[in-house]
């Protein structure tokens with residue numbers, strides 16, 4: 566099969582479209598013929614060496630497709646089922662494996678493209694708002710990159726929960742998109758704490774979901790209410806350097822979490838709770854999944870360049 570292989574850390578040019586052996590499902594695994602593979606920031610961190618992985622490697626954990634073979638003992642899915650996962654194994658490929666307990670069967674009225682685009686960013690927005698800081702009606706949430714993949718989903722889910730959403734976006738077009746997803750306030754990146762204080766009559770946000778990291782971290786701390794919670798879930802602008810913990814005291818006895826998706830998809834039950842709830846929202850027309858770019862698998866390099874260039878909106882998908 567064709568796959569995108571990486572043999573050393575580097576820029577997008579290290580992504581090689583190449584022939585590799587077809588994978589075979591082991592016990593408890595399913596083999597999936599790929600409809601689409603989601604492109605995520607984590608793959609740029611793995612490709613560039615920000616996160617340690619061993620090379621050579623085939624990147625990717627998100628994908629959707631049709632089950633074409635079952636490993637020993639698999640009973641929850643059948644050959645022919647359309648499935649999606651955020652935890653596949655090497656999904657930048659024409660075929661990929663997943664543990665059977667890590668896939669969700671895709672409802673008939675959800676398209677192949679949406680099935681490939683939703684799992685990772687959707688489950689992220691789901692755990693951030695249901696589990697890391699369970700949002701309730703009336704909460705004020707500050708998020709960033711409101712036109713991005715996670716950002717558009719996060720805003721929609723926060724609005725379904727009755728929160729007030731303040732988000733940011735760097736261009737007028739992106740601000741329009743963020744507004745269209747339901748954000749109450751869409752800011753530019755200057756003086757965010759001042760604007761959040763103005764919007765909240767001086768109180769500050771109940772929660773900040775910060776996936777931009779290095780450039781926004783200080784403003785995130787300064788935007789929270791006393792005993793508010795900062796959830797740092799990524800570093801699109803770079804990783805946050807070491808922090809003096811005393812700052813959480815000085816800024817108002819703040820709570821802090823640095824979560825990652827795998828710790829919120831611990832077992833098959835958690836996977837199906839989050840996955841089925843998300844697909845059901847899509848099927849009911851309550852959650853819109855914006856695919857901002859679809860690329861042939863062979864163009865993974867371009868997809869990485871675009872994602873890192875800050876120019877994309879919504880989700881990028883690779884199609885074999």
Ligand code: NDP
Nearest residue numbers: 606689710713714715734735776798799800801802825826
């Ligand atoms: P996005 O589609 O949101 O793209 C990143 C966006 O960040 C850009 O479009 C841009 O929006 C904004 N941004 C601000 N500063 C910069 C910068 N210096 N360089 C690049 N982008 C910048 O990406 P994703 O939705 O895929 O991911 C968003 C974040 O969520 C990432 O940090 C990712 O690592 C994290 N994540 C974390 C997970 C977890 O479990 N912890 C799981 C999934 C994603 P604008 O131009 O409007 O500012």
